[in-house]
Amino acid sequence: MPEGHILHRLASEINATVGGVAVSSSSPQGRFTAASGLNNLTVGHAWARGKHLFVPFNEIDHQVHVHLGLYGAFTLTAANDVPVTGQVRWRVESPGHTIDLRGPSRCELIEPSAIDAIVARLGPDALDPDAQPELAWQRINRSSQPIAHLLMEQHIISGVGNVYRAEVLFRQKIDPFLPGSALSKSDFEAVWADLVELMAYGKLHGRIDTVRPEHEPEAMGREPRDDDHGGEVYVYRRQHQPCLVCENPVKNKVLAARNLFWCQECQTAD
DNA sequence: GCTGTATGCAGAT
DNA sequence: TCTGCCTACAGCG
Numbered sequence: 001m002p003e004g005h006i007l008h009r010l011a012s013e014i015n016a017t018v019g020g021v022a023v024s025s026s027s028p029q030g031r032f033t034a035a036s037g038l039n040n041l042t043v044g045h046a047w048a049r050g051k052h053l054f055v056p057f058n059e060i061d062h063q064v065h066v067h068l069g070l071y072g073a074f075t076l077t078a079a080n081d082v083p084v085t086g087q088v089r090w091r092v093e094s095p096g097h098t099i100d101l102r103g104p105s106r107c108e109l110i111e112p113s114a115i116d117a118i119v120a121r122l123g124p125d126a127l128d129p130d131a132q133p134e135l136a137w138q139r140i141n142r143s144s145q146p147i148a149h150l151l152m153e154q155h156i157i158s159g160v161g162n163v164y165r166a167e168v169l170f171r172q173k174i175d176p177f178l179p180g181s182a183l184s185k186s187d188f189e190a191v192w193a194d195l196v197e198l199m200a201y202g203k204l205h206g207r208i209d210t211v212r213p214e215h216e217p218e219a220m221g222r223e224p225r226d227d228d229h230g231g232e233v234y235v236y237r238r239q240h241q242p243c244l245v246c247e248n249p250v251k252n253k254v255l256a257a258r259n260l261f262w263c264q265e266c267q268t269a270d
Numbered sequence: 271g272c273t274g275t276a277t278g279c280a281g282a283t
Numbered sequence: 284t285c286t287g288c289c290t291a292c293a294g295c296g
Binding site: 002051154257 | 276279
């Protein structure tokens with residue numbers, strides 16, 4: 001379930017479980033050929049930027065770079081000798097913990113200059129305390145592309161994916177088709193502040209919840225819903241269902257090669 | 271068993 | 284703008 005908050009959460013979990021510990025490393029599926037070279041190395045401080053995860057080791061200057069892509073996932077188990085099931089690209093094991101990685105689009109051991117290059121092409125990350133949102137604003141302000149497209153661009157803002165783009169635009173009542181150049185500075189600032197809040201919550205809880213208390217089903221006199229992506233949301237994958245605020249049907253259209261969801265009535269271009 | 275789908279992105283066209 | 288790729292699982296016959 002990889003938007004940026006998941007990678008930051010994973011970095012924390014890796015640090016809490018195998019940080020500072022000598023681990024065994026393998027690639028049961030065989031595609032991460034550098035894995036065996038990491039045997040008996042000590043895990044350094046794992047960190048994330050945008051949707052990229054980096055795992056350093058104390059004895060070497062290279063780091064493992066992981067990008068989960070669409071369906072990559074880590075599984076952490078508080079046990080050893082866990083049977084290998086499915087296609088495990090990378091297994092890291094410490095006494096008491098097993099971490100399996102499946103389905104990543106990238107899992108590679110890379111040198112410092114390659115790490116720098118990846119970080120350099122990423123826009124500010126709402127989960128980075130030192131992020132400079134002004135850089136994102138400058139790029140958005142210069143673009144005629146729809147804001148819903150720009151929010152998916154990792155070199156503009158890193159870490160935002162298809163759920164957060166739809167939800168933050170709904171929460172800020174912004175028309176997803178509004179060109180970046182037509183977005184007001186105050187609306188941009190509201191979007192950024194909301195991303196900081198939503199993604200910090202996502203990192204803490206491991207799920208995306210965006211519905212404000214006053215719009216919760218109980219508060220609105222409705223039956224609670226059971227969404228299948230692990231969180232409570234306003235519009236993501238709720239096409240044709242009634243908007244939680246105005247009850248008009250949620251709309252759905254492919255934008256920037258991904259399914260966009262929005263409420264035409266709530267998100268006006270004023 | 272097969273098909274479609276998914277919170278992503280690079281590289282080709 | 285399109286295609287390919289990484290994997291698991293639901294839904295269907």
